[in-house]
Amino acid sequence: MADVAATERVLVELLSLEREIVEAEYVRRADALERVGDAVRRLGEIGSPQGILDRAAEELRISSEFDRVLIGEVRADGLHVRSMASAEDRAGAAAALEELRGAPIPLEYPSIEDEVARRQGTEIVQAKAARSRASRRLTEVLAWDSYVVTALVVQGTAVGLLHAEASAATGRLDALHAEVAARYAEGLAGVFERAVLREMLQLHHHELRSAVDWVNTRLGQLASDAGDPAANGHGADPSGAEALTPRETEVLRLLARGQTNLEIAQILVVREGTIKYHVKNILRKLGARSRADAVSRYARTRAWEAL
Numbered sequence: 001m002a003d004v005a006a007t008e009r010v011l012v013e014l015l016s017l018e019r020e021i022v023e024a025e026y027v028r029r030a031d032a033l034e035r036v037g038d039a040v041r042r043l044g045e046i047g048s049p050q051g052i053l054d055r056a057a058e059e060l061r062i063s064s065e066f067d068r069v070l071i072g073e074v075r076a077d078g079l080h081v082r083s084m085a086s087a088e089d090r091a092g093a094a095a096a097l098e099e100l101r102g103a104p105i106p107l108e109y110p111s112i113e114d115e116v117a118r119r120q121g122t123e124i125v126q127a128k129a130a131r132s133r134a135s136r137r138l139t140e141v142l143a144w145d146s147y148v149v150t151a152l153v154v155q156g157t158a159v160g161l162l163h164a165e166a167s168a169a170t171g172r173l174d175a176l177h178a179e180v181a182a183r184y185a186e187g188l189a190g191v192f193e194r195a196v197l198r199e200m201l202q203l204h205h206h207e208l209r210s211a212v213d214w215v216n217t218r219l220g221q222l223a224s225d226a227g228d229p230a231a232n233g234h235g236a237d238p239s240g241a242e243a244l245t246p247r248e249t250e251v252l253r254l255l256a257r258g259q260t261n262l263e264i265a266q267i268l269v270v271r272e273g274t275i276k277y278h279v280k281n282i283l284r285k286l287g288a289r290s291r292a293d294a295v296s297r298y299a300r301t302r303a304w305e306a307l
Helices: 002-044 049-062 090-100 112-119 135-144 175-225 246-256 260-266 272-286 290-307
Strands: 066-075 080-084 122-126 146-154 159-165
Touching: 002 049, 002 175, 049 066, 049 080, 049 159, 049 175, 066 135, 066 146, 066 175, 080 090, 112 122, 112 146, 112 159, 122 175, 146 175, 146 272, 159 175, 246 260, 246 272, 246 290, 260 272, 272 290
Parallel strands: none
Antiparallel strands: 066 080, 066 159, 122 146, 146 159
């Protein structure tokens, strides 16, 4: 009976220990993902695409168990390292970054970086294992034993890679490290894409504002010259709009209202590619350099017709 009671106590203790381990892992995961979410939100507050990329590596380092974080841009000729954050040896990290920036890192078979970029996934890499597929250059320059690498994906394309190494105190990389890196990469790609879109919208707004200001000035000049037959130029077409087809004219009117290609396609019940084709022809026929320039030329035509 004593043996049975002792066995039961041991089982109870083991079950209690198992629950503690499960609870600790749950807390560790919840805390890690919450910190990653906070890091992504801080990146979103930066606003500019360049500022986000400059801060991205350091933000992950201070918000995770990673000791070193590397951000690189995927191009046709390989991986171009942009930034690196390190908890220790800042001078050494700066020297390593300078060396890695000297030339792109090849992305070719059988490197794991090439596979991650193509499959847009996440991998834990044992850099010094036999037959390791780790990037030889990264391993030599950074002296990594193991690291996580994950793809930065924007609009379905891998535009960059994120590398991260755990600190010695953290120990061996595990599935949570991979999940943290992947979650952060997804958030980083999202805030970067939104920042780029905001920048493009601001640029287009500036172009349209300039076009409107130019049109208003020109309309004032035309109104001043309206009493002078020589200045009227009745029957003239300053923009060459007469060369446009009825459908191209319709597309141009919608462009003047600020509609996007997709919105125009939905209004006219055609494919977006058809609208892009029409816009290309409009620019060519009007001799316009941009959509804003075409709109301003259209506005001038309307002004001439009113005289």
